[in-house]
Amino acid sequence: MADSYTSHLLRRAAAWAAGLLLVVPTVVTGCRLFGTDAVTPVPQLLALLPCLAVPAGLALLLSLPARRPLLTAWAGGALAVTLWFVQPYGPAGTPAHGPVTARLRVLTANVEFGNATTELLATIRRERPDLVFVSECDPACARTLGAHHPYGAHVAAAGSAGSVILGTRPLTAEPALPGTTMGMPGATARVGGKDVTLRLAHPMPPLPGRIGLWKHELGLVGDFAAAHKGRPVILAGDFNATQDHAAFRSVLDSGALHDAARLGGAARTGSWPQGGTLPPYAQIDHVLVSADFSVRGARFLDLPGSDHRALLVDLDLHARP
Numbered sequence: 104m105a106d107s108y109t110s111h112l113l114r115r116a117a118a119w120a121a122g123l124l125l126v127v128p129t130v131v132t133g134c135r136l137f138g139t140d141a142v143t144p145v146p147q148l149l150a151l152l153p154c155l156a157v158p159a160g161l162a163l164l165l166s167l168p169a170r171r172p173l174l175t176a177w178a179g180g181a182l183a184v185t186l187w188f189v190q191p192y193g194p195a196g197t198p199a200h201g202p203v204t205a206r207l208r209v210l211t212a213n214v215e216f217g218n219a220t221t222e223l224l225a226t227i228r229r230e231r232p233d234l235v236f237v238s239e240c241d242p243a244c245a246r247t248l249g250a251h252h253p254y255g256a257h258v259a260a261a262g263s264a265g266s267v268i269l270g271t272r273p274l275t276a277e278p279a280l281p282g283t284t285m286g287m288p289g290a291t292a293r294v295g296g297k298d299v300t301l302r303l304a305h306p307m308p309p310l311p312g313r314i315g316l317w318k319h320e321l322g323l324v325g326d327f328a329a330a331h332k333g334r335p336v337i338l339a340g341d342f343n344a345t346q347d348h349a350a351f352r353s354v355l356d357s358g359a360l361h362d363a364a365r366l367g368g369a370a371r372t373g374s375w376p377q378g379g380t381l382p383p384y385a386q387i388d389h390v391l392v393s394a395d396f397s398v399r400g401a402r403f404l405d406l407p408g409s410d411h412r413a414l415l416v417d418l419d420l421h422a423r424p
Contacts, residue, residue, distance in 0.1 A: 117166070120162075125177060128159040131148045138349045150348075191346070200421060205294045208234075210236070213305075222408050224247060239341075252271055255290075266285065298335070302338050306344070307343065324354050328355075338391040367417070374412040396419065
C-alpha cells in the first residue's frame with residue numbers, strides 16, 4: 104500500500120513538473136505560430152525559442168512515467184512545434200541569375216558605444232570588406248574607421264545613437280531614416296553598373312515597457328524595405344530581433360529581402376550577447392539583401408570589447424534578379 108501511494112505521488116509530481124515546464128514553450132511557440140510578438144515577456148522569450156526545446160523535451164520525458172496520455176501529447180506537440188520553428192526562415196536561395204557583375208564583401212558590427220573600435224579596425228584590416236555598417240559608432244569611432252574606408256555616410260551622435268556606413272568606393276549619402284531613436288544612415292553605391300541602396304538598421308531593443316517603440320521602429324525599417332522593393336538593396340545592422348520575431352519577418356517579407364546568414368550557411372548562429380558566461384544565443388545582427396544578390400558565404404566573428412559578434416558576408420551582384 105505504501106509503495107503504491109508513493110508511486111502515485113511520484114507520478115503526480117512528474118505530471119505537475121511537466122505541466123509547469125510546458126507553460127513557457129507553449130505560450131512562446133503559440134505566439135510564433137500565430138505571428139504575433141505580443142507583450143513582455145514574449146518578445147524577450149522569442150529570442151530564446153530554440154532553447155525552449157530543452158524544457159519541452161524534459162516535459163515529454165516526465166510525462167511518460169506520469170502515465171498521462173494527454174500530457175504526453177501536449178509535451179510531444181510542444182517539442183515538435185518548437186523544433187519546426189528552429190528551421191531557418193525563408194527560401195534557401197535567391198532567384199538571382201545571369202552573369203556576376205560585381206563581388207562585394209560586407210561587414211556589419213555593433214561596437215557597443217565605440218568600445219570595440221580598435222578591435223573592429225583590426226578586423227577590417229584583416230578581412231578587407233568593401234562595405235562596413237557600424238552601429239553605436241560615435242564621431243571618434245567614425246574618424247578612426249574612416250581613415251581606412253574613405254567614403255561614408257554618418258549619423259554623428261554620441262553613445263548608441265551614432266552610426267556609420269563606410270565604403271572603399273564612392274558613396275552618395277542619403278538622409279537618415281526619420282523618426283528613429285538611434286541613427287540609421289543611408290547611401291547609394293554604384294556597383295556593377297547598378298545603383299545599390301544601402302541602409303543601416305538599428306531599431307530600439309524590445310525592453311520591458313518599450314515594446315511598442317521597438318515594433319514601431321522595426322515597422323519603419325519594413326516601410327523602407329517595401330518602398331525599395333524591386334531595387335538592389337543591402338540592409339544591414341543590429342536589428343535587435345531574430346527570425347522568430349514577427350516584426351523582423353515583416354521586414355524580410357515586405358521588401359522581398361533575404362537573410363545573408365541563412366543563405367551563407369550561418370543560420371541560427373548566435374551574435375548576441377557576446378562576452379558572458381553563456382555563448383551568444385540570439386542572432387540579432389543581420390545583412391539582408393535583395394534578389395539581385397547571391398550569397399557565397401557568411402561568418403560571424405568575435406569582436407572583443409563589444410557585446411555583439413560581427414557578421415561578414417560575401418555577395419555576388421547579378422545582372423538580373
